[in-house]
Amino acid sequence: xxxxxxxxxxxxxxxxxxxxxxxxxxxxxxxxxxxxxxxxxxxxxxxxxxxxxxxxxxxxxxxxxxxxxxxxxxxxxxxxxxxxxxxxxxxxxxxxxxxxxxxxxxxxxxxxxxxxxxxxxxxxxxxxxxxxxxxxxxxxxxxxxxxxxxxxxxxxxxxxxxxxxxxxxxxxxxxxxxxxxxxxxxxxxxxxxxxxxxxxxxxxxxxxxxxxxxxxxxxxxxxxxxxxxxxxxxxxxxxxxxxxxxxxxxxxxxxxxxxxxxxxxxxxxxxxxxxxxxxxxxxxxxxxxxxxxxxxxxxxxxxxxx
Amino acid sequence: xxxxxxxxxxxxxxxxxxxxxxxxxxxxxxxxxxxxxxxxxxxxxxxxxxxxxxxxxxxxxxxxxxxxxxxxxxxxxxxxxxxxxxxxxxxxxxxxxxxxxxxxxxxxxxxxxxxxxxxxxxxxxxxxxxxxxxxxxxxxxxxxxxxxxxxxxxxxxxxxxxxxxxxxxxxxxxxxxxxxxxxxxxxxxxxxxxxxxxxxxxxxxxxxxxxxxxxxxxxxxxxxxxxxxxxxxxxxxxxxxxxxxxxxxxxxxxxxxxxxxxxxxxxxxxxxxxxxxxxxxxxxxxxxxxxxxxxxxxxxxxxxxx
Numbered sequence: 230x231x232x233x234x235x236x237x238x239x240x241x242x243x244x245x246x247x248x249x250x251x252x253x254x255x256x257x258x259x260x261x262x263x264x265x266x267x268x269x270x271x272x273x274x275x276x277x278x279x280x281x282x283x284x285x286x287x288x289x290x291x292x293x294x295x296x297x298x299x300x301x302x303x304x305x306x307x308x309x310x311x312x313x314x315x316x317x318x319x320x321x322x323x324x325x326x327x328x329x330x331x332x333x334x335x336x337x338x339x340x341x342x343x344x345x346x347x348x349x350x351x352x353x354x355x356x357x358x359x360x361x362x363x364x365x366x367x368x369x370x371x372x373x374x375x376x377x378x379x380x381x382x383x384x385x386x387x388x389x390x391x392x393x394x395x396x397x398x399x400x401x402x403x404x405x406x407x408x409x410x411x412x413x414x415x416x417x418x419x420x421x422x423x424x425x426x427x428x429x430x431x432x433x434x435x436x437x438x439x440x441x442x443x444x445x446x447x448x449x450x451x452x453x454x455x456x457x458x459x460x461x462x463x464x465x466x467x468x469x470x471x472x473x474x475x476x477x478x479x480x481x482x483x484x485x486x487x488x489x490x491x492x493x494x495x496x497x498x499x500x501x502x503x504x505x506x507x508x509x510x511x512x513x514x515x516x517x518x519x520x521x522x523x524x525x526x527x528x529x530x531x532x533x534x535x
Numbered sequence: 536x537x538x539x540x541x542x543x544x545x546x547x548x549x550x551x552x553x554x555x556x557x558x559x560x561x562x563x564x565x566x567x568x569x570x571x572x573x574x575x576x577x578x579x580x581x582x583x584x585x586x587x588x589x590x591x592x593x594x595x596x597x598x599x600x601x602x603x604x605x606x607x608x609x610x611x612x613x614x615x616x617x618x619x620x621x622x623x624x625x626x627x628x629x630x631x632x633x634x635x636x637x638x639x640x641x642x643x644x645x646x647x648x649x650x651x652x653x654x655x656x657x658x659x660x661x662x663x664x665x666x667x668x669x670x671x672x673x674x675x676x677x678x679x680x681x682x683x684x685x686x687x688x689x690x691x692x693x694x695x696x697x698x699x700x701x702x703x704x705x706x707x708x709x710x711x712x713x714x715x716x717x718x719x720x721x722x723x724x725x726x727x728x729x730x731x732x733x734x735x736x737x738x739x740x741x742x743x744x745x746x747x748x749x750x751x752x753x754x755x756x757x758x759x760x761x762x763x764x765x766x767x768x769x770x771x772x773x774x775x776x777x778x779x780x781x782x783x784x785x786x787x788x789x790x791x792x793x794x795x796x797x798x799x800x801x802x803x804x805x806x807x808x809x810x811x812x813x814x815x816x817x818x819x820x821x822x823x824x825x826x827x828x829x830x831x832x833x834x835x836x837x838x839x840x841x
Contacts, residue, residue, distance in 0.1 A: 250736045381740035382733070387755060389743055419725040425761070427688070429735045430556045434687035436742040437695055449693060455731075 231339050232265040234534040237331025238527045239316045240323035241398065241492050242367035245451045245483040246431040250380050252323075254371035254527040255398055258315040260327045261534065262291070264335040265309040272296065272307055278314040290325045290356035291332035297355035298333050298344070308336060317520070320402045321486040326368030327531075329356025334373060334531035347386055349373050363413065368486065375530035377439060394442035396526050397501035399474070400485055400492040401508040403465060404518040412487035415459055424454045444480060444496050451481030451494070464489045466511045473507040498523070537645050538571040540840040543637025544833045545622045546629035547704065547798050548673035551757045551789040552737040556686050558629075560677035560833040561704055564621040566633045567840065568597070570641040571615040578602065578613055584620040596631045596662035597638035603661035604639050604650070614642060623826070626708045627792040632674030633837075635662025640679060640837035653692055655679050669719065674792065681836035683745060700748035702832050703807035705780070706791055706798040707814040709771060710824040718793035721765055730760045750786060750802050757787030757800070770795045772817045779813040804829070 236259040244251040272286040272295050286292030295308055310332060316324040333352045337344050344352075353369045370378040370388050381387040434450030437443070461467040461484065474493040475481060478500040482493035491508070495501040501523050512519040542565040550557040578592035578601050592598030601614055616638060622630040639658045643650050650658075659675045676684040676694050687693040740756030743749070767773040767790065780799040781787060784806040788799030797814070801807040807829050818825040 247735070247739065249732045250739055379736070379739050379743060381736045381752075381756065387740070389740065389752065391743060392747075416728065418728055420728050420731055422722065422724055422726050422761075425726055425731040425734070426555045428731070429553070429738045430685070430687040432735045432739050433553065433556055433685050433742045434693070434695065436739045437685060437697060437746065440743065440746040441698075446687075446695065450687065455728075 232263060233335050233338055234261065234263045235331050235335045235531050236260070236534050237262055237327035237334075237531045238372060239522075240326060240368045240371045241400070242323060242486040243456070243484070244377075244435065245453045245457070245481065246428055246435055247379075248453070248456050249365060249367055250432070251377070251435075252367040252371040252380070253377045253398075254375050254530050255322070255400070255522070255524045256527045257522050257524040258322070260316055260324075260331055261313040262328075262331045262335060263311040264332065264339065266339045267307045267309055268305060269307045270299070270305055272299070272310070274310045274312065276312050276314065278312070280314055280318055282314070282318065288359070289328070290360050291328040293359040294329035294333045294353045294356035295336060297352040298336055301344070301348070302340070317402060319406050321484065321488045321490040322400060322402065323368035323372065323486060325356060325360035326353065326372050329353035330369050330372035331531050332356075338533065346373050347388065350388060351386065361413070372530050375528045376526060379436070391436065391439050393439040393526065394444065395496070397495045397498050398492055398522070398524050398526070399479070399495065399501045399504040399508065400490050400522045400524070401470065401512065402490040402520045403512055404520070405465065405489050412460055412463065415463075416456065417459070420455050427454050447494070448480035451483065453483055457483050460484055460488055464491065465517060466515055467491060470508055470511050473511065474504045477503040477507050479504045538569060539641050539644055540567065540569045541637050541641045541837050542566070542840050543568055543633035543640075543837045544678060545828075546632060546674045546677045547706070548629060548792040549762070549790070550683075550741065551759045551763070551787065552734055552741055554759070554762050555671060555673055556738070557683070557741075558673040558677040558686070559683045559704075560681050560836050561628070561706070561828070561830045562833045563828050563830040564628070566622055566630075566637055567619040568634075568637045568641060569617040570638065570645065572645045573613045573615055574611060575613045576605070576611055578605070579615045581617050582620065583617060586620055586624055588620070588624065594665070595634070596666050597634040599665040600635035600639045600659045600662035601642060603658040604642055607650070607654070608646070614638075623708060625712050627790065627794045627796040628706060628708065629674035629678065629792060631662060631666035632659065632678050635659035636675050636678035637837050638662075644839065652679050653694065656694060657692065667719070678836050681834045682832060685742070697742065697745050699745040699832065700750065701802070703801045703804050704798055704828070704830050704832070705785070705801065705807045705810040705814065706796050706828045706830070707776065707818065708796040708826045709818055710826070711771065711795050718766055718769065721769075722762065723765070726761050733760050753800065754786035757789065759789055763789050766790055766794055770797065771823060772821055773797060776814055776817050779817065780810045783809040783813050785810045
């Protein structure tokens with residue numbers, strides 16, 4: 230029986246102005262997953278964490294992703310998976326994507342890399358569909374490819390890895406629940422053309438900022454006039470956190486995925502730590518439980534545990 | 536009396552998916568402008584072309600731009616301007632922007648470069664306001680900066696010059712009239728969020744394609760699901776021209792500015808010439824008069840005539 234252990238990273242989807250098209254993998258937190266190849270066409274999943282996640286394979290995001298992969302495999306094989314989640318479900322830090330992507334990347338290593346990264350994203354999207362009802366790839370793609378990814382299109386799938394300068398991320402997870410499906414439902418189906426134009430100017434600026442390593446341009450482009458004004462009402466302290474963190478030197482930031490986590494980007498680690506102090510101050514005062522991660526961009530995505 | 540002669544280039548605004556935020560300067564056609572510094576606070580304009588453009592300075596786009604510049608000048612000076620337009624008004628190839636930008640770039644040289652490029656864009660936008668009722672910079676910016684420019688934001692003005700690989704442009708101007716103001720009025724004020732998402736995926740892809748010199752990505756990203764479906768109905772033969780040109784090897788293209796010109800991008804000159812043949816074939820058969828330009832990206836914008 231071949232076995233492999235992987236770390237599947239948290240990720241930040243949207244990156245403020247890039248709703249549904251941009252994502253970034255983080256070095257921390259990450260889920261720990263151990264996958265074993267078996268000779269029975271079945272998938273068994275066991276969780277060693279305490280999140281009460283369904284272990285029945287067709288109700289588990291990693292299981293759904295592995296089933297999608299098995300659909301493309303002729304041999305009589307299956308998988309035993311043991312998962313220890315460290316990325317809190319419902320945090321907005323790509324917990325379900327880590328599960329889906331981690332499982333299929335691990336499976337692909339056990340199957341001697343017979344599938345492309347694009348294939349793996351397709352399989353893992355079956356997990357995202359189970360989790361949120363929508364096939365989206367903005368957390369999956371950075372988990373599989375590493376770094377910062379652009380999903381230009383879902384149908385047909387078109388993923389582009391983007392170059393970027395050193396970036397530090399401070400992410401705070403206030404312990405309140407926001408479901409991705411709820412966060413989607415409050416969005417309007419139509420947007421003003423003038424706001425869409427402002428948004429695509431910012432997206433263009435953000436892409437140029439990443440590729441040209443222009444921190445000031447990245448900072449100016451981290452503005453969302455469409456999604457953030459609607460979703461930020463679900464997150465206590467959002468505007469105060471953001472403005473204090475920018476005063477502390479952060480380039481900018483916003484809602485991570487569909488929230489409630491808030492992430493801020495900084496040019497160096499000292500600023501990322503100063504940003505952490507501001508986040509702490511707000512949620513301590515408000516008496517809201519929180520977790521904070523100070524980390525950097527994970528250039529590799531899911532990787533074999535050392 | 537100091538005098539200078541400049542060439543003010545045509546430009547392609549929008550670049551398919553980048554409505555109001557992207558523009559590209561062309562090597563041909565260009566307007567010829569001769570500007571003389573005078574010691575009277577007045578602006579005199581004379582046209583040697585046959586386009587019946589108003590020569591009264593406050594009704595002429597170049598005049599409006601020069602007045603905006605003079606507002607920032609304390610000395611008792613003025614300008615005599617002689618214009619020979621080669622860029623047809625109403626072509627969608629940035630005719631008014633060439634006039635506005637050419638005048639203020641020339642004036643700035645006569646004034647020993649006291650103004651920044653950003654200042655010059657601001658002055659020239661007064662000309663665009665006169666021409667179309669809207670202060671936009673997507674033709675002005677590439678005329679002033681050269682090459683391909685991103686206008687991330689108009690208020691505050693934020694212009695970014697983008698790197699790009701060698702590109703050839705074939706632009707056909709079917710001789711029908713589409714006024715910029717009419718072309719704006721037929722646009723809906725609201726757009727579907729799902730279309731906006733598809734559009735900003737394409738914009739992000741196009742920016743990455745330019746900066747990474749990835750021709751295939753540029754081609755895939757040249758898709759407009761918001762403006763083109765509405766405006767293309769004003770342009771006879773639009774869909775046939777586009778599909779034939781793509782079959783002939785063009786990377787893609789669409790409406791230049793607000794039309795009626797259609798531009799196509801190609802990786803090499805031979806393809807750009809093959810594209811020209813397809814355009815000719817369509818408009819010859821339809822019996823519509825046309826002009827075609829086969830040219831490349833002008834990296835300099837307005838420049839002193841040799």
